[in-house]
Amino acid sequence: xxxxxxxxxxxxxxxxxxxxxxxxxxxxxxxxxxxxxxxxxxxxxxxxxxxxxxxxxxxxxxxxxxxxxxxxxxxxxxxxxxxxxxxxxxxxxxxxxxxxxxxxxxxxxxxxxxxxxxxxxxxxxxxxxxxxxxxxxxxxxxxxxxxxxxxxxxxxxxxxxxxxxxxxxxxxxxxxxxxxxxxxxxxxxxxxxxxxxxxxxxxxxxxxxxxxxxxxxxxxxxxxxxxxxxxxxxxxxxxxxxxxxxxxxxxxxxxxxxxxxxxxxxxxxxxxxxxxxxxxxxxxxxxxxxxxxxxxxxxxxxxxxxxxxxxxxxxxxxxxxxxxxxxxxxxxxxxxxxxxxxxxxxxxxxxxxxxxxxxxxxxxxxxxxxxxxxxxxxxxxxxxxxxxxxxxxxxxxxxxxxxxxxxxxxxxxxxxxxxxxxxxxxxxxxxxxxxxxxxxxxxxxxxx
Amino acid sequence: xxxxxxxxxxxxxxxxxxxxxxxxxxxxxxxxxxxxxxxxxxxxxxxxxxxxxxxxxxxxxxxxxxxxxxxxxxxxxxxxxxxxxxxxxxxxxxxxxxxxxxxxxxxxxxxxxxxxxxxxxxxxxxxxxxxxxxxxxxxxxxxxxxxxxxxxxxxxxxxxxxxxxxxxxxxxxxxxxxxxxxx
Numbered sequence: 001x002x003x004x005x006x007x008x009x010x011x012x013x014x015x016x017x018x019x020x021x022x023x024x025x026x027x028x029x030x031x032x033x034x035x036x037x038x039x040x041x042x043x044x045x046x047x048x049x050x051x052x053x054x055x056x057x058x059x060x061x062x063x064x065x066x067x068x069x070x071x072x073x074x075x076x077x078x079x080x081x082x083x084x085x086x087x088x089x090x091x092x093x094x095x096x097x098x099x100x101x102x103x104x105x106x107x108x109x110x111x112x113x114x115x116x117x118x119x120x121x122x123x124x125x126x127x128x129x130x131x132x133x134x135x136x137x138x139x140x141x142x143x144x145x146x147x148x149x150x151x152x153x154x155x156x157x158x159x160x161x162x163x164x165x166x167x168x169x170x171x172x173x174x175x176x177x178x179x180x181x182x183x184x185x186x187x188x189x190x191x192x193x194x195x196x197x198x199x200x201x202x203x204x205x206x207x208x209x210x211x212x213x214x215x216x217x218x219x220x221x222x223x224x225x226x227x228x229x230x231x232x233x234x235x236x237x238x239x240x241x242x243x244x245x246x247x248x249x250x251x252x253x254x255x256x257x258x259x260x261x262x263x264x265x266x267x268x269x270x271x272x273x274x275x276x277x278x279x280x281x282x283x284x285x286x287x288x289x290x291x292x293x294x295x296x297x298x299x300x301x302x303x304x305x306x307x308x309x310x311x312x313x314x315x316x317x318x319x320x321x322x323x324x325x326x327x328x329x330x331x332x333x334x335x336x337x338x339x340x341x342x343x344x345x346x347x348x349x350x351x352x353x354x355x356x357x358x359x360x361x362x363x364x365x366x367x368x369x370x371x372x373x374x375x376x377x378x379x380x381x382x383x384x385x386x387x388x389x390x391x392x393x394x395x396x397x398x399x400x401x402x403x404x405x406x407x408x409x410x411x412x413x414x415x416x417x418x419x420x421x422x423x424x425x426x427x428x429x430x431x432x433x434x435x436x437x438x439x440x441x442x443x444x445x446x447x448x
Numbered sequence: 449x450x451x452x453x454x455x456x457x458x459x460x461x462x463x464x465x466x467x468x469x470x471x472x473x474x475x476x477x478x479x480x481x482x483x484x485x486x487x488x489x490x491x492x493x494x495x496x497x498x499x500x501x502x503x504x505x506x507x508x509x510x511x512x513x514x515x516x517x518x519x520x521x522x523x524x525x526x527x528x529x530x531x532x533x534x535x536x537x538x539x540x541x542x543x544x545x546x547x548x549x550x551x552x553x554x555x556x557x558x559x560x561x562x563x564x565x566x567x568x569x570x571x572x573x574x575x576x577x578x579x580x581x582x583x584x585x586x587x588x589x590x591x592x593x594x595x596x597x598x599x600x601x602x603x604x605x606x607x608x609x610x611x612x613x614x615x616x617x618x619x620x621x622x623x624x625x626x627x628x629x630x631x
Contacts, residue, residue, distance in 0.1 A: 212542065213538060213541070213542055213566050213567070214564070214566060215566065215567045324507060325506070325507045325508055326504075326505040326506040326507050326508075326543065326545070326546060327506045327507065327508045327509075327529075327536055327539060327540065327543065327546075328536060328539045328543060329538075329539045329542045329543035331542075332538055332539055332542065371535075371538055375535055378535070379531060379532075379535055383531075385466040385530050385531045385590055386508075386530075386531060387592070388590050388591075388592025388593045388596065389593075390465070390466040390589075390590060390593075
């Protein structure tokens with residue numbers, strides 16, 4: 001049995017799905033599949049087959065890091081015949097689903113569920129299967145196994161498929177290296193890339209273990225269904241790359257200024273080098289060095305002269321920037337994040353929209369939908385109350401119906417970007433639950 | 449803003465602009481009125497909480513008051529908080545010195561089991577919350593914005609005290625400041 005003990009916490013890694021806990025390989029290719037269960041018996045057969053394919057966190061990595069992760073929506077668990085008492089024991093946000101939370105999440109206007117890509121946000125979405133691999137051939141093989149698992153079952157429909165990838169550079173459609181700054185988790189045996197931050201309590205990510213408050217996260221019943229599971233959020237986010245580049249070009253004095261404005265908005269240079277450590281110019285060596293590119297805090301820069309207080313990276317992970325407020329504990333608002341790209345990269349220097357759909361599949365894994373994903377989205381990305389700028393939202397990913405502004409602290413006079421349109425549109429998403437392997441067996445063997 | 453929690457709860461606390469009201473009502477334990485008054489006096493004398501200190505542990509509340517009423521058998525705690533306070537409930541109990549200060553006061557009211565059971569404390573506090581029937585504010589802005597505005601206003605007065613202030617404010621870019629300079 002594979003377990004790692006840290007600070008007295010022993011995680012049952014043989015029971016936890018690897019995809020819920022670990023970073024993906026980089027670079028990689030992947031595919032997201034959404035399935036609908038029309039026949040309960042076929043649904044349980046599907047779960048039985050997927051159980052054989054899902055990777056436990058404790059298994060040795062394959063050379064190509066190929067993994068299959070399985071998760072269910074509320075409607076999916078219902079379609080499998082999970083008893084109502086058990087369905088009712090899930091947290092309300094999961095039971096409602098992402099589309100019902102749209103107004104809270106800022107998914108309004110162009111991002112509202114009525115404009116979402118079908119079938120996202122509908123009660124037809126039951127099962128999510130994610131296949132990732134660092135090798136395209138291995139991905140095809142694993143995806144074929146996943147396809148066979150559902151294609152031989154007439155009561156199962158494949159209703160959505162999304163290919164995704166991460167480039168070798170780690171850069172997403174906006175051109176910035178992503179995926180830096182992940183928290184480490186007690187009991188996983190994976191070291192932290194930020195020596196300044198203690199690993200998170202396991203219960204922040206996996207159900208059934210104490211979290212940062214010292215309590216067990218709310219867990220659905222029965223125990224076998226909830227323990228070692230985690231909530232997973234995925235969102236398909238269309239990125240308006242041409243509009244973003246045009247905006248920067250219009251506001252910047254020259255190309256170097258464009259790079260600087262982009263870095264100020266993100267909080268990092270395109271290479272991934274953090275402004276906190278490289279405030280003046282990009283430092284690609286720093287950006288590429290995982291031992292250094294996450295090794296910083298904001299305490300020495302309270303006014304944001306190096307890294308603006310409203311920049312994306314500082315909003316999404318304020319580190320120690322809010323420690324003096326006395327009202328927020330940033331460790332309650334961490335998460336496992338996986339941004340993966342979809343669609344063709346817009347060639348460098350193109351500022352005309354080519355009409356292609358491109359963007360990010362954002363994935364969250366954590367034990368608390370409300371105080372992790374929803375808190376960060378609503379309080380830190382969509383709002384600016386916490387930094388004393390209620391009218392500003394995240395310059396890159398913030399939801400805004402009206403053009404916004406972004407303040408860059410600099411001497412002698414602050415710079416303020418005005419008339420900033422939204423650069424990200426929500427195409428849809430779901431709240432899912434990635435159960436443990438023993439819960440997958442329990443689901444397959446339901447006899448309701 | 450409301451949430452749809454199976455017919456439960458509208459979001460607790462009314463908001464005006466970025467600020468929400470937060471009011472708690474407790475019953476004082478029998479014969480503890482006097483000791484509670486003493487505990488509140490101790491709080492009042494804590495650095496940061498003394499009148500004029502303007503240095504409460506929570507930097508995102510505008511003001512706070514404890515009111516004993518009904519012959520010291522009831523206690524109210526009433527404040528205004530930047531942001532929707534229910535989003536921050538768990539943070540209150542794991543960050544900063546706030547919970548230790550409150551612990552000394554809550555010991556005198558009914559239903560309080562005490563630390564270290566944070567979940568029980570949270571349930572106890574939420575159980576005492578009453579959403580206002582009406583809430584109005586006379587200025588917009590968060591505490592962080594107000595503090596910035598005060599620093600800017602002080603700086604402006606220093607500028608006006610300079611012998612060449614009138615001349616310096618003649619530049620067209622400074623017209624909005626000149627408009628505020630006459631009184």
